[in-house]
Amino acid sequence: MAANCRSQNSSACKGQGAFVARAEGAADIASGEGRDDAEAVVATVAECAASGRTLAITGHRSKRFLGEAQAEETLSVADYTGIMAHRPNELVLTARAGTPLACIERLLRAHRQMLPFDPPQFGGNGTFGGAIATGLAGPGRPWRGGVRDSVLGVEIVNGKGERLRFGGSVIKNVAGYDVSRLVTGSFGTLGVILSASVRLLPMPEAEQTLVRECDAARAGRWLRAWSRWPLPITATCFEGGLLRVRVSGAQTAIADAAMELGMPMRDPNAAFWQRVRDHEHPWFHGYAPLTRIAIPRGTPFERNDALIEWGGTQAWLREADVAPPPEGHVRSYRPTARTAVSNPALARYMQRIKEAFDPKAILNPGLLQLDPA
């Protein structure tokens, strides 16, 4: 990861050492690292707003398999980089949209902190803005929260070319509507994200992966029962007849949890979770179709050929045309499919919200399908 960070985005990460040194003692926002050409972004959007030309927003294009906008112009925020503030005592980080996730991870690791939502870095790439815009979270999602749970504030350029700031960098803030969370996961269709502030978590003292053999049905039964136990579980994955459980916290607490779960066997491969997160695990290899299934909490999903994460609430299948479980939903990752909202009433209100932010529909056209079915 660190190598990626250096080789691909030298300008973004260069000087980060200096920044870290300053951030430790600095009381104020340390700007100036990376590139701050926000005005250029604002100007581009404003020009398109005036002319009605459509705009595709990109970063590293690491998540292009989730759909790419077909637009007349392309606006890359990959060069709009830099960590604007990180005060370890605050457990808050503010960074520009183009900042590589790998750089942020590296800075935080030095302070034994982490992004709670642990965003995927497909192919080792991915920007901070892309993580916020897509709202994708890693293996710890049910326990540490999703992207929207950590976002505290955003700065965006809406479809009228207006530079707007919502939320802030404090944990509790109920002034005005929660536009920061509304923008999270909106795939850039409400505004170009310039920067965002997110809350952080302290890294646990220790972490271990427990493993045991079972089938999907048994794994599901255990996981549903464990969800009512106060145990330090922070990730689960069923795949290929093996259930893996990550437990995090104090050393003594981990040892006790392993006993209580009846899982004395350890998987020493610490990189397992990151490889699942980034779809680098062999299960994800190859060209077969890939579908993600969002399963309601508490609903059994007992396919032995699936890879099942998130305490049984997120599953992957190497099949196309998967029917969604009741009250759940599916999304094809391979082949690419756009997000569609089929409930007509919901689609109507979402369309109005889109118009409230981007009246000429110039931002990332087609990435979110809001046609009432």
Next chain:
Amino acid sequence: MTTREAETALRACLPRNDLVTDSAAVRPFETDGLTAIRQKPWAVALPENVDQVRAVLSACREHGVPVVTRGAGTGLSGGARPLAEGLLLVLSKLRSIREIDLNACTATVEPGVTNLSISQAVARHGLFYAPDPSSQIACSIGGNVAENSGGVHCLKYGLTVHNVLGIRVQTFEGDELVLGGKTHDSPGYDLLAAMVGSEGMLGVVTEVTVKLLPLPRAKRVLLAAFDDVEVAGDAVGAIIAAGILPAGLEMMDRLAINAAEDFVHAGYPRDAAAILLCEVDGTEQEVQADVARVRDVLEARGARVTLAETEPEQARLWQGRKAAFPAAGRLAPDYYCMDGTIPRAELGGVLRRIGEMSEECGLAVANVFHAGDGNLHPLILYDSGAPGQLDQAEKLGGQILSLCVQVGGTVTGEHGVGVEKLDTMCEQFGALELAQFHRLKEAFDPAGLMNPGKAIPTLARCSELGGMHVHGGELPFPELERL
């Protein structure tokens, strides 16, 4: 606007005594928890089920009657203040717990169900609902959603927005929207996030599905006494920086400590300049490890630390904190409670500055607050009977909130804007942001009849105050006249 026809239409939706129009009978509804502001509503509707709520909204839409939704009326910012020409839609009769799903660890309830009763209903299963505003015995879950309520334990467990999985909403236009649910995400925009904390401006919440968590097996409370308020403030950040996430981290200053001691005898050291109450929870091993680390951090900063091991000892320590507001109420005839949030690193400096401002204006300020998340509750003590003191208190309150915004914080951490903080919103947001807020409201409520006049100030109001922020010299709507 509020004609006899409207009344007839509303009576048709509700059994006879569920629509109250008699002047004396509507009096109990003239205020919420912000009692300084009172307004009798034109009428009060008390529907018993969701069908009646829909019918009431439909009648209001047809007759152009504005609607203010109210839960238990414990809100502190006047968000449920009625309108003279409007209907007050009270949801307190919708109080059934519809489903407790132990496999999913969720509870689905009607909006009038009280916050505490959810935790009580699931305690026998070893579960609880985490957000615990201090009014939890009375406040309703629907109101919690409207305000994005916090509480003592939200440092570790999050706010309402983190613990509500799904809601059912009736819009003013007559649509029922099902937002969120038992999956971790839903396709399209996160309308659930937009609804939480929207202060009744976007729709009426008629069902709430909340996340239930396993009750922690062990907990301990540490009491740390400091000789200096700023050092206490800095210790808060140091605990967080040490990688500990306490379940609760509360602070009280000397005035608040002594008021609480006089009131409930919690055993606080009266000579301390400030105390911190730190609760850690988890498994027995986790708790023991955390207690040792917190103690080290506190003692390194010169604090005298006591540990409450047993349940009764812990309850006694918390009792003083929980009684702090009524205790402060005995120090002066009136108090004005503020709700700003600031970055933790600014705690020490901001507390010192509040002390100076308090001296300058001659009104005492007691500080009792959620230190862990930087959420201040300065209580400005005043006497509404003394000429000019209310004005002075409001002025000091405004100064404190301005200070919060200046150091990178917000004017309201958990109480909401309501009618109380409309003016200070002009300081926190620029005209472009306010205009975007208004457009977002229009997307849900084009008629503008859901709780009109609350939460977001009009651009005209801000411009009259002279507090309008202008970005890059660009004034929105340059065609409008400015005062």
